[in-house]
Amino acid sequence: MTAFSRTITLNSPPETQALAVQIGATLTIGDVLLLEGPIGAGKTHFARSLIQALLPVQEDVPSPTFTLVQVYDGPESEIWHADLYRLSAPDEVVELGLTDAFEEAICLVEWPDRLAELAPENALHLQFEVSELAEQRRLTLSWASSSWSKKLKGIAK
Secondary structure, three states: OEEEEEEEEOOOHHHHHHHHHHHHHOOOOOOEEEEEEOOOOOOOHHHHHHHHHHOOOOOOOOOOOOOOOEEEEEOEEEEEEEOOOOOOOOOOHHOHHHHHHHHEEEEEEOHHHHHHOOOOOOOOOEEEOOOOOOOOOEEEEEEHHHHHHHHHHOOOO
16 A cells, blocks of 8 residues: 655656666665556666666666566665566566565566565555657655655655
């Protein structure tokens, strides 16, 4: 159940990247970001920007559309980037090891509707919407855990 939310306008890919870097700086083991929105809404761009900001050495961050999961060695924990678009049942999520990663890593999950009841209650939801303006996006952040209120304080006002 969502208790808090904030909606912001991102006017360009660099603004999306800057927000991803800000949020990434607050993340710790067990943090899960659920990235929702249509194809082309900016989910992967956001995830890629966040992951690259956390990596101690720059590396390519491809979309996990075909691999389903990409795992990176962050300075304090693994960073999991999952794209569940091609999954058909929640039990496939368990087979990927994603439910364990929710507790042991930082996780970014695209197409989180495929998680169904496996979605962590303490996750931060990011709903991306395409605007009429080519590069502009509307992003609604929502969360139930007060820990996100502390982490997001001062971010994306």
